[in-house]
Amino acid sequence: MELDNIAYRVSYRGVKYPRLEFKTGELLFVLPYGYNSDELLKKHKSWILRKIEFIEDCLKNSSAKEIIERTDKELRDIVYSFAAKHSKELGLKLSNIYFREMRTKWASCSSKGNLTVNMLTKDLPAHLIEYVIFHEIGHLVERKHNDKFWGIVSKGFNNYQELEKDLFVYWFRFNNRV
Numbered sequence: 001m002e003l004d005n006i007a008y009r010v011s012y013r014g015v016k017y018p019r020l021e022f023k024t025g026e027l028l029f030v031l032p033y034g035y036n037s038d039e040l041l042k043k044h045k046s047w048i049l050r051k052i053e054f055i056e057d058c059l060k061n062s063s064a065k066e067i068i069e070r071t072d073k074e075l076r077d078i079v080y081s082f083a084a085k086h087s088k089e090l091g092l093k094l095s096n097i098y099f100r101e102m103r104t105k106w107a108s109c110s111s112k113g114n115l116t117v118n119m120l121t122k123d124l125p126a127h128l129i130e131y132v133i134f135h136e137i138g139h140l141v142e143r144k145h146n147d148k149f150w151g152i153v154s155k156g157f158n159n160y161q162e163l164e165k166d167l168f169v170y171w172f173r174f175n176n177r178v
């Protein structure tokens with residue numbers, strides 16, 4: 001794919017450094033005022049092309065993915081049970097679990113142990129909900145997505161790379177629903 005054909009949006013914001021986002025499956029440049037996007041595009045060309053390939057692959061597979069129908073209560077029950085199981089296993093304590101609609105992630109966990117779960121997880125297969133919970137509890141040990149963090153995650157889910165990719169596929173599917 002030629003760089004000239006890459007579709008992207010530019011958003012100028014009061015940020016210090018330029019960054020690239022793929023949160024919705026579309027390439028977005030978040031740039032400090034006055035920054036030239038061509039420069040960034042050229043500099044990160046191979047990374048961008050790799051990302052685009054990954055996203056196209058996700059979108060291609062997205063309609064084949066199984067969707068589970070759950071009630072809100074069923075989601076809560078399953079999240080509570082996975083949270084209890086894995087926090088015990090990892091020897092970590094969660095303070096509260098909240099459920100709400102989130103625009104950019106499946107879940108988050110504060111350093112105080114407050115787990116917030118995106119209501120969109122409701123239609124995910126159970127093993128992916130379990131993975132999301134485990135991943136977030138892992139952040140109580142390590143905040144960043146570094147080697148230490150993936151080391152913790154791989155102890156529970158050694159196929160985490162595949163699961164992360166599946167979550168991308170579902171993300172695009174659920175966020176492109178009409």
Ligand SMILES: [Zn+2]
Nearest residue numbers: 135136139145
């Ligand atoms: Zn994470």
